[in-house]
Amino acid sequence: MKETGAGIDGYTAERLKGIGVRGLDIAGMGGTSFSAVEMYRASMIGDDSLAEMGNTFFDWGIPAPAALAECRASRLPLIASGGILDGTHVAAAVSMGAEAAGVAHAVLREATESADAVKKKLMLFREELQAAMMLTGSANIKQLAKARHFVAGETREWIEGLKWTQKSI
Numbered sequence: 169m170k171e172t173g174a175g176i177d178g179y180t181a182e183r184l185k186g187i188g189v190r191g192l193d194i195a196g197m198g199g200t201s202f203s204a205v206e207m208y209r210a211s212m213i214g215d216d217s218l219a220e221m222g223n224t225f226f227d228w229g230i231p232a233p234a235a236l237a238e239c240r241a242s243r244l245p246l247i248a249s250g251g252i253l254d255g256t257h258v259a260a261a262v263s264m265g266a267e268a269a270g271v272a273h274a275v276l277r278e279a280t281e282s283a284d285a286v287k288k289k290l291m292l293f294r295e296e297l298q299a300a301m302m303l304t305g306s307a308n309i310k311q312l313a314k315a316r317h318f319v320a321g322e323t324r325e326w327i328e329g330l331k332w333t334q335k336s337i
């Protein structure tokens with residue numbers, strides 16, 4: 169099951185697991201926003217009200233790292249996406265519980281050029297991921313998954329805030 173840029177919370181992850189879902193692409197807020205896509209589409213066809221609504225919900229959702237932190241407890245295999253822009257983001261996602269990462273926006277420009285351009289960008293991701301693994305002393309992905317990571321600022325507030333709201337469900 170995947171989101172499309174608004175993230176999945178822990179409560180939803182548990183419910184999805186309960187109905188037989190076997191893995192999640194958390195597709196958090198912070199990258200491509202489908203409210204934004206709808207806003208631009210509405211503007212193009214002159215639907216001002218729909219465009220305004222798209223603008224209101226432009227940044228609706230749970231940021232990708234907070235969605236990962238939320239869904240980790242479900243023990244479902246997780247794919248991190250939503251704002252993954254380079255290999256260090258992939259490394260951070262793995263250290264926060266993702267088994268893989270997904271990208272759309274980061275390769276969109278390349279995708280309009282050629283398949284080779286996309287491949288080149290993804291190879292750069294791989295090199296950046298390998299560098300991040302070297303810098304964290306991680307010999308393989310399993311070790312990277314256990315690497316210490318520090319969450320600061322607004323993302324930390326999101327994670328703590330969501331934990332607090334879990335108690336009220």
Ligand SMILES: Cc1cc2nc3c(=O)[nH]c(=O)nc-3n(C[C@H](O)[C@H](O)[C@H](O)COP(=O)(O)O)c2cc1C
Nearest residue numbers: 171172173195199200249250251252271272273274
């Ligand atoms: C041009 C474009 C088309 C997309 N089409 C779909 C789609 O048809 N179905 C879907 O589930 N997600 C779709 N997505 C969302 C991505 O699969 C993904 O969840 C999200 O965009 C990842 O974030 P990122 O763009 O910041 O890397 C699309 C994204 C883009 C940019």
